[in-house]
Each structure stands twice: as structure tokens, then as C-alpha cells.
Amino acid sequence: MSIEATFPRTSGVPAPTPVERETAPRYVDVAVVGAGPAGLMAAEVLGAAGTAAHVFDAMPSVGRKFLLAGKGGLNLTHAEPIEAFLGRYGTRRAALEPLLRAFGPEALRDWARGLGVETFVGSSQRVFPVDFKAAPLLRAWLHRLRHPGPGGVPVQFHMRRRWLGGLTPAPLGGWRLEFDGPQGLESVRAAQVVLALGGASWPRLGSDGAWVAWLQAHGVPVAPLRSANCGFDAAGRDGQGWSAHLRERFAGAPLKSVALRLAAPDGAVFERKGEFVLTAHGVEGSLVYAASAWLRDTIETQGQVTFHLNLLPDWPPERVRAEVAHPRGSRSLSSHLKSRLGLDGVKTALLYELCTPSVLHDPDALAQAIQALPVILNAPRPIEEAISTAGGVRFEALDDALMLRSHPGVFCAGEMLDWEAPTGGYLLTACFATGRAAGQGVRALRARGGRAAG
Secondary structure: OOHHHHOOOOOOOOOOOOOHHHOOOEEEEEEEEOOOHHHHHHHHHHHHOOOOEEEEOOOOOOOHHHHHHOOOOOOOEEOOOHHHHHHOOHHHHHHHHHHHHHOOHHHHHHHHHHOOOOEEEOOOOEEEEOOOOOHHHHHHHHHHHHOOOOOOOOOEEEOOOEEOOOOEEOOOOOEEEEEEEOOEEEEEEEEEEEEOOOOOOOHHHOOOOOHHHHHHHOOOOEEEEEEEOOOEEEOOOOOOOOOHHHHHHHOOOEEEEEEEEEEOOOOOEEEEEEEEEEOOOEEEOHHHHHOHHHHHHHHHHHOOEEEEEEOOOOOOHHHHHHHHHOOOOOOOHHHHHHHHHOOOHHHHHHHHHHOOHHHHOOHHHHHHHHHOEEEEEEEEOOHHHOOEEEEEEOHHHEOOOOEEOOOOOEEEOHHHEOOOOOOOOHHHHHHHHHHHHHHHHHHHHHHOOOOOOO
């Protein structure tokens, strides 16, 4: 039988006969490549429905990045109203909205509760497990994957298997994949495939973006991967970065209760209160991450970007002006700012770093700088330092079930898709939702006998 005759009827692919096993790749029903949240969720959907899912991953254990994300407290999702929640996905809202409405924040909390993990909503509307930890949730999840309820099939795990990019129609039907495993090269034939390989941030945990070139070689459209939720290099006052004094004294210092304002080239305005950290290179932290897509995109189009920092966002401008102009007698300017406005430490240091002497000694100009200090950024930090990545497999290359139009039977999920979102639970929620959608897509395809829609 020819390849064309069996492809794309992949779910009905026959298992090899004893003779064929001698020469054919190992056969599995569904190969899930990637053992992060998206891949595990796809495997759970399949296993619960009685389909044998085999999870392959290059790491020695599952969920490495998931565990790292929860090291300081697992921010599982966010409890803001759903319309605001969906708005966090920017230009990819339309593509993700059906998936997030099907499995959004409340559904994710219910899912965790089903694993015996209760969650709570913090003061910032972020949702955490009551013990803040990722490991107990992951352990409970793995137990359920390995020991499903009635009608379920245990998920099989194959660790230390690095996918080598092979994705070709197998002579017996389905898809042939090649892995570098403990015993060398391993070939696997799968009726269906779910790719959940992550982005390119944290490469030491397995998400290295190597798959981009491999999928492009197979004709899959992929948007370039870029840093997201990342820090940035600052120009400083002379364009050469922070001064040695600022780096040595204040690198790592948090700037709390500040506000960041940025006007994008299209006229849209980002403005938010929060906190971030001064680094040896520039800036990073939650408030910077929230604006990172705006900052990065402006740098890409204009070469650099300027945001304005309000060091006293809760103070009315007239009060700031009055306090700055108050006679200071013999006191130094630093003592005056601390006494009258409560400014000291890294906030005062940043004023001295970025303001000229003429501004520092002009009450009107200084008052304006305190509430609109221009900070120039030159570049995002390297992608391996980023929390997440933008770019990936373009949604235009996928159908509504996240199956590649050019490769029927091959689905993509998680951060390897072309979307981005700020920190705050949005990243994990979309990874879970897309993994679930891909798993459901495989189930639906198998129910149709493996024939792709259309």
C-alpha cells in the first residue's frame, strides 16, 4: 500500500505485524513530544479517553520549567474578569479566546482542586496553590496520569529522548519521528503527534527553540522567536549604560511604588503602577515585564525606546512641585528630597544618574523629572534570559483544533505557538488550554478514523 493511500488516515493505522517489527520503527498510538504543562495536559485528555499517549522529553524528569516557575510561589492563573483576562493576549486574543473560554481560570482552578490542590486569590488577583508550591501539584498530576480512573489508559513516559526533528510520513502510515535516547538513535512511528516543545527561554531546562529550524525545513510557517517578559539594557545618560557607581551600589535594588508610562508608535499608551528592579545592565521585573512587548516592538522599529518613570505616582504634581521648591537651607539636595518627599536610595540615585545638573537645581524641572523621568532602553536582554518567548508556529498554519494544515495528524500546543502574554498566570493558563485543545483535537480526529477535516 502506498504512503498516499494510508495518509492522512492516521488513527486507523495498523500496528506492525511481527515481521514488520523487525524493520519498522517502534509503534505508538500518539506521541506527545514535550513534558511541560501543555504536553502533559494533552496526554491527560488522551489517556482519560482510553487512548495510549506516550510522552517523550529530553530532560531526565517532567515539568522542569514548571517547577522552576513555582519556586517562589506557583502563580497558576489570574482571577480578574474574563474580558480583561482575554485582553492580556494582545493580537492573538482572537485565536486563543475559544480555547481559554473552554478552559480558563475557573476551569483550571477546578482541575487543580480535582488533584487535591486548593487555590486562593491573592491581593493582586493572582491565583496560587494554598501552599504556594508547584511540586505537590505536579506529583498528584503524574499519579493521575499513571493511574487513571475507569476507562482510562496510563500515560507512558520516555525521558532523556531528544527529538531530532524527523517528521516524515511513515511507509506503514502515521508519522515517523527520531529521538536521541540513552541507547542512541530511536525511531518511533505514531498515528498522531502532539508537539509541545516550548519556546527558547531557559534552554538548560529543555526549551531551546531548536525545533524552529526543523519545522521550517518541513514547510511549517514559524514566526521568529523573540524575548518576552524580559529585562532590557539601558542607555544611561551618555548612551553607554549605567555608570559604574549605579551598577556597583544599586544593581539588584527594587524600585517600589512607581509607575511606568509608554507611548507606542501607533499612539497607544501603556501606563501602570507597580515595581521593578534595577540591574547591572538596565531594568527588569514585573512592571517591566508587563510592558515588555511594547518596549521590545518599539526598539525593533525605532532602535531604542523611552519610557517615563513616575517615582511618586500617588502624589499630585502640585504637591511635588511645592515640596521640591521648599527652601532647603544648608541641607544637601539628597537630604531635602528625603525629608520633603521621602525619596532616597535607588530612587534618588536614578535621579542623579539621569538628570543633568541644570535639571537637579531647577525646582520646576526637577519636580517634572520626579514624576516623568525619561529612561532610554537600547535592547531586550538575550532570549535565554527571558521568562518566555514571543513568536512560534503561526496560527494561520493550524486549524481550529491546533492541527497543522500541512501535516494532518500533527498538532502543536503551548509556548511553541505564536502568542505571548505577561506574567501573572496568563502564560500557564494558555499552555494548559492549548494542550487540552490539542488533546481534544487528536481525539476528534481518531473518532473520524483519522481523516483530517476538509
